Amino acid sequence: MNKSFLPNDTSVSTWIWYPGDYEIWLSNKMQVRRTEREAVFPPLWRYYSPYPLVTFQTEVDIPEADDVKIYSEGSFQLLVDDVQIYGQPKSIKIPSGKHKISLKVYNQEVLPAIFMDGKYVKSNSSWVVTNEDKLWIDETGKAQQAGTPWMPVGTWNFNSPENKPSEFQLKTEPWNAKKVEKVGLSELIDFGKETFGYIKIHGLKGKGKLALYYGESREEALDSVKCETLDYLEFDGTQPETYTHHGSKAFRYVQVQADASVTYDSVSMLYEYLPLDYRGSFKSSDDLLNNIWDVSAYTMHLTTREFFIDGIKRDRWIWSGDAYQSYLMNYYLFFDSPSVERTLLALRGKEPVTAHINIIMDYSLYWFVGIYDYYLYTGDTKFIKTFYQRMKTLMDYCLGRRNKNGFLEPLEGDWVFIDWADGLPKTGEVSFEQMLLVRSLEAMAVSAEIASETEDQKLYQKLANDLKTKLFDVFWDEKENIMKHQRIDGKIQDIVTRYANMFGIFFNYFNEDQKQSVKNKVLLNDDVLQITTPYMRFYELEALCAMGEQKFVLDEIRDYWGGMLANDATSFWEKYDPKQSGKDHLEMYGRPYGKSLCHAWGASPIYLFGKYYLGVxxxxxxxxxxxxxxxxxxxxxxxxxxxxxxxxxxxxxxxxxxxxxxxxxxxxxxxxxxxxxxxxxxxxxxxxxxxxxxxxxxxxxxxxxxxxx
Amino acid sequence: MNKSFLPNDTSVSTWIWYPGDYEIWLSNKMQVRRTEREAVFPPLWRYYSPYPLVTFQTEVDIPEADDVKIYSEGSFQLLVDDVQIYGQPKSIKIPSGKHKISLKVYNQEVLPAIFMDGKYVKSNSSWVVTNEDKLWIDETGKAQQAGTPWMPVGTWNFNSPENKPSEFQLKTEPWNAKKVEKVGLSELIDFGKETFGYIKIHGLKGKGKLALYYGESREEALDSVKCETLDYLEFDGTQPETYTHHGSKAFRYVQVQADASVTYDSVSMLYEYLPLDYRGSFKSSDDLLNNIWDVSAYTMHLTTREFFIDGIKRDRWIWSGDAYQSYLMNYYLFFDSPSVERTLLALRGKEPVTAHINIIMDYSLYWFVGIYDYYLYTGDTKFIKTFYQRMKTLMDYCLGRRNKNGFLEPLEGDWVFIDWADGLPKTGEVSFEQMLLVRSLEAMAVSAEIASETEDQKLYQKLANDLKTKLFDVFWDEKENIMKHQRIDGKIQDIVTRYANMFGIFFNYFNEDQKQSVKNKVLLNDDVLQITTPYMRFYELEALCAMGEQKFVLDEIRDYWGGMLANDATSFWEKYDPKQSGKDHLEMYGRPYGKSLCHAWGASPIYLFGKYYLGVxxxxxxxxxxxxxxxxxxxxxxxxxxxxxxxxxxxxxxxxxxxxxxxxxxxxxxxxxxxxxxxxxxxxxxxxxxxxxxxxxxxxxxxxxxxxx
The missing domain is CATH 2.60.420.10 (Maltose phosphorylase, domain 3)
Incomplete structure (x- = not known):
């Protein structure tokens, strides 16, 4: 049974809300849970908000009177056939026949949501909702309504009245420590592998302070001065004997440092996770590869939470480029559509568009491509139909930031990411960004067709075609038979990178001759700037697989992911440089433990094995x-x-x-x-x-x- | 001391927030406090939200180290000179010299706000704030920031740490009943005049139900089946002897109906109000007029609350057309600038503009004119400079809704209000709306100049001039020498109304000859559709005053406002028809007590006496x-x-x-x-x-x- 189809099941009652608003609310809440030594560390991009006031509406035609229970997050006004029902009724009898039921719900603290449950009348995805109902009463008492923008409601799986959207929690299960050792005056707890959750202290007694220093590595947990996350607890003696800390963290190790006046028996944890079935699987005659798949799947599961996040220690945020890879991996592991939709909606936010998604140019573009793939893998058109306007306004924003040549070139406040790579040029017109824009425009053309926007379809297809032509005119080097990286002030720079060249292969923008040239002169050429992040390794290896280099790629995977395992990885990392050793692996962003050791983009073997070895x-x-x-x-x-x-x-x-x-x-x-x-x-x-x-x-x-x- | 200047005082510390966000948050909260027989009755227009995540910033240059206390509504990240300070410190020592202090604050439940208090470092209107700080750390740990949209912070008068914006309450004072009578099994409490606040029950004992039926009139309070507002209370016997009800209402009378098992000694109330000085005054040799001024001032005070609202029983909402008159009256009574600013900001909301303010075409336009007047009366340019972009986007919206002739004509969802008047034509091109647009464009031209937007200034002035020319070309009847009301499908309708004709006088759009003609043929002509709302009486009498008809107007005031007083008004009404009598005065919108008996637009004598008799x-x-x-x-x-x-x-x-x-x-x-x-x-x-x-x-x-x- 595919869980992704549940939200549209109209035979049950479920909590409903304004589409996209729950995702905004929950992602706001989730993304500020990142802390750095007790400082809250929020994202650098803007937050949107749910509409605090919305009207839910349905029309029913029922064979007999129906006693309908009403549950609401927020105070409400109920209208049946445009007539106001007084009070805040907990139930209502709807007479047989045709009726219009409207609930105007206010909730500024969380978000307005309702659950209605009768034999026939049920709140579910068949309802509509608006944020401006424009229903007014004229001088004579006559109701007037026009121009109301109705939308299909949003749902997930809150299928009982008690199961309120605002009280959502991931599931937890108790995990015991694998190993405990005394280090100086502290205790170092090892949970055996990377994990995420809440520390639990058993047999806690006394009054005083207790510090928890978390580490994805042993080194980090033992370094109380430099470890990235910690909790300083203080007990007044009246606390329960079993204490569960409220803040969840990512760690394998925890160093517990307690005042002499505070004692405890043991430390365990509550592992927190999104309950999903591993619907994809992979085994082979090579145990190393099997292990790589298993650790990839675990890495993917740890980072598949309320949303697809980048890493569980850091940033705990939703980055569009990272999420795009999670969507693809998801299709070969969980095939959980709601997780893709939630993430796309959290990333997009609402109107107006004032910056690129995550303020990164490429990250706006991955968002479109992600929707294209979502449609391809799931066949779902409802998402596109519902959110086509948000696609369009984001694309308007992107198109509005082209330079006079029609190319994307960063304006003030636009961050061009591409990849973490030393010395990678990112200014001027970069071919990689233009290629992503072509693909995004193609995604818009497909989406416009689904949304029955015929004129738009033509427009976007033409824009895509024109830009693609221009991309090749400007950046394709006919002599070298490869794509150049950058043009500045009209001058092509003598730089070749892997990025546009590898995307051109699996986007199928190159002819066979071009592909072979790119494979040999770029992909298999060690003189071209090497990729050191699993992020871009994802695409590099995909391009090679698309060229039939499965054998070569397996060796690369054995080396690269096998290399992390050889360095005791229990989940895959944000960045891996085989040339580094020991503690140096932990360092990034100028901080000794800055690197995330559980990063979604490290899990790409799931995708590669499913798509290019099982070959589906x-x-x-x-x-x-x-x-x-x-x-x-x-x-x-x-x-x-x-x-x-x-x-x-x-x-x-x-x-x-x-x-x-x-x-x-x-x-x-x-x-x-x-x-x-x-x-x-x-x-x-x-x-x-x-x-x-x-x-x-x-x-x-x-x-x-x-x-x- | 003019209170309006307090918010910009930088010698004190005050709570600060994103400009306009507090007004949005508070107005959302206030406007759903309207109830109708316990159903929540929210506005019909869209709600906006505060930004849940903002960054406050200041740069200081201090002669010695400063111990600065930090108070926050929301969790925060503190950076000094771009370096993160760990934890959620309650104070920080800022060293002497130049420093940049930033606080990134998250609060999704209410709104992010901070209060910082040191000897030198103080949070106040000198700070800036942004909703997208775009501060990111590159791979090497270097901070990057570009394109951040900084705004001056918002403030009001929350000048102590305990005085949190989210806990704002209007002031209250205890009032006793003027008269108590037994009516059947109930008690009818009369507070002597229209009032607003919380019912308080003294000596309350027992267990059971107690109903409160509120009435602006005796008839309404006694009509438990049809009165507009009520509260059903239920006591379990454990309640305190003195019970104050949490929901505030508008009333003069309250009918108390209690179960035999519930007893009490007496009922009083807490009168709730915005503490403002009556800085304007008026007395004359005519006691009736003095009484009219006093009741007007009281009506104005009752409707001047968190914001300028229309009426205290109904709608308790912020309507731009109503508020526009409150601004003008305010300049002759309280001269409270913060009330004008709060109201303008609550009405405008944020981006994107998806409908007219209050969904009414004329109400978008009054908003611009209100800003023009605000500048004229107060001389304040900061408001315009801060919110010029919001003015511009609303004007873009309005201009985008012109028809092919360049006139405003209602599109789907646009409500043309003008006035409550039987048979008033509102379709097609209405001259009144065009005239308001001309004035709005003039307001934009003035504002653009203040905001140093020279190109915009030229553009808006030209648009204003062109539209004014066209208005006269199309609607001015050269033969009759008056302005016609309406054109439909290119055909001028043979309809004359007072609206555009009277506005044309005090907007000074007519020449002397035109003015005299309009005065005689329209204003003083009983055959032209009569005005029955104090709303448009406001402008009608203003036009006559502007023509020197002060004596005539005084007689009108004595008749009209005196008429309400003769009908026992203790505050002025939403509508008054001298031809009605008795209970009929209470009816409106098809409901027996639908009419508001305390409506801001009924208080216009304050404005007329101040501007056209005292003549200032x-x-x-x-x-x-x-x-x-x-x-x-x-x-x-x-x-x-x-x-x-x-x-x-x-x-x-x-x-x-x-x-x-x-x-x-x-x-x-x-x-x-x-x-x-x-x-x-x-x-x-x-x-x-x-x-x-x-x-x-x-x-x-x-x-x-x-x-x-």
Whole structure:
């Protein structure tokens, strides 16, 4: 059962709100939970707010009178057929027949939300809502209403009256320490691996101070002067014997330093997490790779919380570029659509647009591409239809920041990120940004079509085409047959980087000849500025996989992710430089423990293994059609599952055997084989030399024999 | 001492916030306090929200180290010279010399605000604030910041740490009942006059229910089924003997209906009000007029609360058209600038503009004119400089809603109000709306100049000139020599109303000939649709005063306002029709007690007496220069005070004597006299036949003898 479809189930009652507002409210709350040595550390971008006053409305046609219970977050005015019902009733009897039910709800502290529950009348995704209902009464008492902007309501999974949106908490479960040791006057608790949650002290007695110094590494927890997070607790002697600290932190180790007057028996923790099924899986004949997949999945789970965040110690924020990779990994692990939607909405905020998302130019653009992929993987059109206007106003903002040549070039306050890389030029016209804009415009064209905005569709498609042409005219070096990095004041700079070159491959903007040239002259060329973040490794390896370099990529993964494991990683890092050693791995941003040791962008093997080794990807929105192109990359065998809407594709592949079953959709299995394969079902057709195809019907256990090249 | 200047005093510490946000927050809270028989009755327009995350900043240069206390509404990150200070310190020592102090404050429940108090470092109007600080740390730990939109902070008068903005309460004082009578099983309490506040029950005992039925009239309080407001209380026997109800209401009478099991000794109330001095005054030889001024002032005070509201029973909302009159009346009674600013800001909200203010076309326009007047009366340029962008975006919205002829014509969702008047045409192009737009554009031109937006100044002045020309081209009937009301589909309708004609007079858009024609053919013509609301009576009488018809107007006031007093009014009403009698006066909007009996727009005599009888008005911003043109309107004598910035003009005028003293500014006393007046100071000059002028120096007690015409 695909959880992502629950929010639109209209057979149950659920809490409803103004679409996007809950995500704004919750992300505001979540993102200031980052602390640095007890200072609150909020994001650097602007916060939006929920509408404090909204009107919910539905029209019903019911066969008999219905006793409907009313629950509300906020005080309300209830109107049935435009007639006000006095008081703040806890229930109402709606007579049989057609009726219009409206609730105008005010809540400035959290956000207005309601839950209505009758036999027929139920609050759910079929309702509409507005932030300006414009319902007025003229002098004679006649009600007037015009120009009201109605929207479909927002929902998640708050399906009982007690389960209030404002009281949302992630799930927790108790974890015990793996190891406890005395270090000086302190105790160092080791939970065995990277984790996130609330410290719990048992058998606590006495009066005085107790300090908790957290560390993702042993070094950090022991360094009470420089560790990034800590809590100073003070007990007056009246506290309960079992104390749970209210603030959640990321750590593997905790150093506990208590006054002599304070004693305790032991320290445990509550592990906090978003309850999601691991619907994707991967196993192979290489245990190192299996371990890399497992640690990637754990890294991904730790960073998949209220929203997809960058890292659990730092920043604990929602960054669009980081989140974009989480969306992609999510499609191969959880396939949890609500998490993608929540994150997209939190990032976008509302009107007006006054800066780029996260104030980063590339991060506005990833947002559009993320929506394109969301549609491709899930087939969901409701999100685009509901939020098309917010897409459009953000795109207006981006287009408004082009220079006279029609290229994005940073204006004051625009941060061009691309990647953390020493000496990477980011000023002037950068080809990478233009390429992302082309893709974003294509995403807008697709979205405009879904939103039935025909004129917009044409406009965006033309803008995309024109910009793409210009991108190649200006940045493609016909002589070198590669894409240049930058133009300043009309002058192409003699700089080549991997960024636009690798995106051009999997965006499919290059022809075959261009691709080969880019692969050899850029991707496989060690003289081109190396990538040291798992963030851009993600795309670099994807580009190589897209070029069929699965074997090479596996070696890179063994080296790079295997290198982190060899350095005792229990989750993957923000940055990894194989040339560093020991404590140097922990340093970043000029701080000895500045680096995040659990960073979502470190989990990319989930995506690569699912898409380029199990080889499953949608070719029509929502996996209505899809491709399965297994690639062993030199392994003996691989097996696993790739989630799709309402099911999965499960696959085993060795050098001579493929076993395959898919829940739904129409698949195309593509097999590279020395000889024509045989299958227990269906007809195998020839695509080219050593390449064969088998159409995959749903719910059919395929067993294919073939001969790997 | 002019209280309006306090907020800008930088010698004290005061709570500071993002400008306009407190007004939004407080108005959201206030406007949903309207209830109708326990249903919450929120406004029909959209609510905005404060920014939940802002950064306050100041730069100081201090002669010695300063111990600065920090108070915050919300958790914060403190940076001194861009370096983060750990924890949430309650105080900090700032070293001597130059320093930058920043506080990033988060508060999603109320609004972020801080109070810092040292010997040198003080939070006050000299600080700046932003909602997107864009301060980020690059990979190497270097801080970057660009494109941050800084604004001057907002303040009011929260000048001590305990006096938190989020805990703002109006003042209260205990009032006793004037009369108590048994009516059936109930008790009817009469407080003697219209009032506002909290019911207090003394000697309360027992367990059970008690109902409070409020009435602005005796009839309403006694009608438990139809009265507009009520409270159902329930006591469990454990309540204190003195119970104060939490919800404030407007009433003169309260019917108390208690279960036999509930007893009490007496009922009183807490009168709730904004503490303001009555700086203006008026007395004359006619006691009825004096009474009218007193009841007007009381009506004005009751409706001058957190903001200028329309009525205290209903709507308890901030309507721009109503508020515009309150601003004008305020200049002749309280001269309280913060009340004007708070109201302007609450009405405007923030970006984006998605509808007219209060969804009414004319109400967007009054907002601009209100700012123009605010500048004229107070001379304050800071408000315009701070909020010029909000003026501009609202004007963009208005201009964007013009039709192809360049006229405002209602689009879907636009409500054209003008006035409550039976059969008043409001569709198509209405001359009144265009005239308000001309004035609004003039206000924008003046404001653009103050904001140093030279290009804008030219643009708005041209738009104003062009529209004014077109207004006369289309709507001025050269034959009839009056302004027509409406054009539909290019056809002028044969309708004349008072609205544009009377505004054209005191906007000074007509020449002398046009004015006389309008006066005779429209204002003094009973066949033209009569005005029945004090709202438009305000302008009608102003136009007549501007034409020198003070005597006629006094008779109108005696009739109209005197008529309400004769009907036992203790505050002035939303609407008054002399043809009605008894209970019919209470009815409106199809409800028997729907009419508000205390409505700000009923208080216009304050304005008329001050501006057109005492005759004081600014001719240069902030009363740098002003006119005093007393007019007895047939009375034996008048006397009173008109507040001006930092003082007042006090005046006595009889048929042969004028006594006058002004605190500051340069005045021009204009005297109509049969013979040349004599004065104890200064030189009297001749302006024309029977008209003389005397320049008034500050702080000089003038005594003039003259002979009234």
């Amino acid at each position: 990807k949608p070719t029509k929105p929502g996996y209505a059609e899809y491709e399965i192109k297994p690639n062993l990359g030199g392994l003996q065998w691989i097996e696993g599952k790739v989630p799709i809407p309402n099911g999965d594709v499960s696959l085993y592949c060795s050098t001579n055997e493929i076993k395959l079953k898919a829940s739904n959709g129409m698949g195309a299995l593509i097999i590279n084989s020395k000889s024509k394969p045989t299958s227990n079902y269906g007809n195998i057709t020839i695509l080219g030399k050593h390449q064969y195809q088998l159409k995959i019907q749903p719910n059919t256990p395929y067993h294919i024999n073939y001969k790997a090249l | 008005k600014p001719t240069k911003p902030g009363y740098a220069e002003y006119e005093i043109k007393p007019n007895l309107g047939g009375l034996q004598w008048i006397e009173g005070k008109v507040p001006i910035p930092n003082g007042d003009v006090s005046l006595y005028c009889s048929t042969n004597e004028i006594k006058l003293k002004a605190s500051n500014g340069m005045g021009a006393l204009i005297i109509n006299s049969k013979s040349k007046p004599t004065s104890n100071y200064g030189n009297i000059t001749i302006l024309g036949k029977h008209q003389y002028q005397l320049k008034i120096q500050p702080n000089t007690p003038y005594h003039i003898n003259y002979k009234a015409l």
